Amino acid sequence: MSIRKRVLKNATVYIAQYSTSEKDARGKRRRYAPSFATRKEAVAHLATVAVDISKGVHVPASKSITVAEAGRNWIDACGDLERTTRDGYQQHLDLHIEPYLGGLKLSALTVPTIREWQDRLRKGTPAPGQEKAEPRTADMVKRVTGSLGSLLADAQERGHVGVNVVRSLKANRRRGKERRAERRAKGKLKIGVDIPTPAEIDAMLKAADGRWRPLLLVAIRCGLRASELRGLRWEDVDFKRGELHVRQRADAYNKIGPPKSESGERTVPIPPTTLAALKEWRLKCPRRDTGRKDAHGEAIGELHFAFPSGAGNVESYANIQQRGFDPILIKAGVTARKLDDDGKAVHDEHGKPVLVAKYTLHALRHHFASWCVNRKVDGGLELPLKIVSERLGHSNIAITSDLYSHIFPRSDDSAELAAAEGKFG
Template sequence: MSVRKRVWTTQSGETREAYVVQYSIAELDKRNKRKRVIKTFDRKKEADAFHAQVRVDLGKGTHVPASKSPTVEVAGRNWIDACVDLERTTVDGYEQHLRDHINPYLGSLKLSALTVGLVRDWQDKLRKGVPAPGQDMSGQRSADMVKRVTGTLGSVLSDAQERGHVGQNVVRSLRANRKRGKERKAERRAKGRLKVGVDIPAPDEIDAILKAADGRWKPFLLVAIRCGLRASELRGLRWQDVDVKKGELHVHQRADAYNEIGPPKSEAGERTVPVPPTTLNALREWKLVCPKQKSTGRLHYVFPNGEGNVEAHANIITRGLIPSLTKAGVTGSKLDEDDKPVLTAKYTGLHSLRHFFASWCINRKVDGGLELPLKVVSERLGHSNIAITADLYGHLFPRADDSAELAAAEGQFG
C-alpha cells in the first residue's frame, strides 16, 4: 500500500500532477486472488488522509472499495426488504422517510462517499427546508422529524454494514447521538411534560364527555377512559376477551391502521385489565344490540362497524370522539384558511383518554384517583418498560411535600 505522486503533460503542453493511493484487497468470490485498487486525489493531504483511513479499515477488515459500495437508495431498498417481520404501518413510515427525506438528497451517493459532514449538511437542509436537487420547493422539517429520519438512515447503514457494503456507520459518529446528560435534560425540558387541561383531559371534562356520549359511543368511551386501552386494542377487542363474571378484560390482539389483526404492541401489551362496575354494566347493555359479523352471524368484536367487522380508526374519531367532545362543550378554537377562529374539539386523539386513565390510576384516593404504585400503573397500561411510564407520567405522582400528611407530621415535633 502506497501513496505516490504522478506527473504528466497534457496534449496542450500543460504539466499536471496528482497523488495516487494504491492498495490491494482480497476478492471474496475468488480464492487466493487480490484486486488492485487505485484512487486519485488532487492534494497530498487528502491522499494521506485516505491512505491512513484505509490502513485502519483494512486492519479491522471493514474496508469496502467504492466499486463495491451501493448507493444510499439501493441500500435503503435492501433494508426495507429485510423488514418483513415489522408491522405494515411501521414499514410504510420507513418508506416515507426514504422517499421524501433521504433519497432526494442522498439517494444517488455511494455509501463509501458518506461522511459525517455530509450527513450534518443534509440535516441542516431538512431543518431549513432547502429543496433537494431537482426540486423547486420544500418545507422545513421539525426537529423531531429530523431526528427520526436520521435514525432511519442509521438503520440503513447498519444493515449495509452487516452485508459488508460499507465499512462504518457515519450516523453513529454524529455529535447529536452522543449528547451529555445536561443536553438531554434540556431537550426534555423543551419538549415539555404532559399537562392536565392541555394534553390530559381534566376530571370535570371527562364527566362532561361521558354525560354527553350516547349510543354505541357511550360504552366505547367508558372502556377507553376507565381501562386505558390503546385505540388499536379497543378496535381489536373481542367479546371472548371480556370476562363479565370476574369484571375484567384480556388484551390479546390489536387492529392496525389497515384493520389487520395482529399481536399487541409489545409482550407486556398482552395483559388483564379490571373493568369498573359502571363500565361493566354499560358493556352488558351494549352486548344486547352490538352488531354481529355478517359472515358468521355471531358476536365477535366489542366495538365493530355496522357489519360486525373492525371499525376504522378515522370513523371512531370523526363520528364518536369529536362529536362527543363538541356536545360536551370540551372545545377549543383554531384558525381556518381565512384566519377566522372556528370551534373544534379540544382533544382530537384517543390517546388523550389513555393519558387520563394513567393520571386516574396515579392520583390520590382523596382526589378521586386509585393511588396505584408505578409498577401496577405500568402493567395496566401495557408498557414494555416501567421507565416509559416513569418518563411520561412520573411528574403526576403525589410528592411528599404536597400532602397534608407532611404538615401533620411536622406538628409532632413542635
C-alpha cells in the same frame, strides 16, 4: 500505501494506492487505487482506510453501493414488519433520505455529511432537483436519522459498508446537554393540555350516547390504545370476573395482529359502571356476517368485535375520531381554537373563532394513567408505578416513569409537612 500524482488533459488527480489482505483469483493481494481532486483528500482517505483495515471493517469503494440501492434492500428486508411500520420507513426513504443522499455511495458517508443532511432537513433546504421544501421538525429529523441508521445497519450486515456513521453520530451526541435540551423541548404532559381534566371527562361522558359511550368508558377506565379498542373481541371480555384481556390489535389498515409488545398482552379490571355499559351494548352490537343463511334464507351473523363498524367488521380509527369522538367533544364544550399554519386563530365569516375538538382519542389513555396514579382523596386509585405500567401495557417501567412520574402524588405534601413540623416544634 502511497499517493501518486497523475496529470490528465483537463485536470490533475491524486491516486491513493493501497492493498488489503484479500486475495484475488490468482492468489495475489487485492489492490485499490481511488482518485481524488486534491492531495489532502487522498491523504485523509488513506488514513481512514488504515484505521478501517486495522479494525477489520474496511469495504472498498468499488464494492460499495449507493444509498438508494441500500434503501431498496432495506425495505425488502422489512417484509416481516407491520404494513404501517414498513410504509413509514418507505416514506422516510422517499421524502427525506433518497432525495438528498440517494446518489452517494455508502463509503462516502461521513459524520459531517450526516450532520449537513440533518441541517438541510431542519432548515427546509431543497434537495437537488427540488424547487422548494418545508422545514422538518426536530422530532422528524430524529426519526428519519434513526431510519437511516437502520438502513446502514442492514447494509453493514450485507458487507456493503464497513462503518455505520449514524451510530457514531449518536454515540458522540446523544448525551449530556443535547439530551437534556431534547427533553426540555418535548416537555411534560400537562393536565388540561395533553390530559383531560376530571371535569372534562365528566362532560364527555354526559355528551356520549349510543355506540360511542361504551367505547369511551373502556378507553377512560381501562386505558386501552385505540388499536386495542378496535381489535377487542367479545370473547376477550370476561363478564363474570369483570376484566378484559388484551390479546390483539388492529393496525391502520384494519389488519389484526399481536399487541404492540409482549407486555401489551395483559389483563385489565373493568369498573362496575363500565361493565354494565358493556353488557347493555352487547345486546345491540352489530354482528359480523358469517356467510351462512338460516332456514328462512336470512343471513347468520355472529358477535365478534366489541366496537365494530356497522357491518360488524373492524372499525377504522378515522371513523372513531371524526364521527364519534370529535362530535362528542364539540357537544361537551371540550374545545380549542383552530389555528392556521402560522399559529393564528382561524375565524368564521362572522368573525367568531372556529372551535375544534381539544383532544385526540389517545388523550383518554393519558387520563387513565393519571387516574391510576392520583391519590384516593382526589378521586384516583393511588396505584404503585409497577401496577400502572402493567395496566398500560408498557414494555418496561421506565416508559411509564418518564411519561407520568411528574403527576404521581408527592410525599412532601404541605399539610403533612405542617403536621410533622408541629410534633417537633
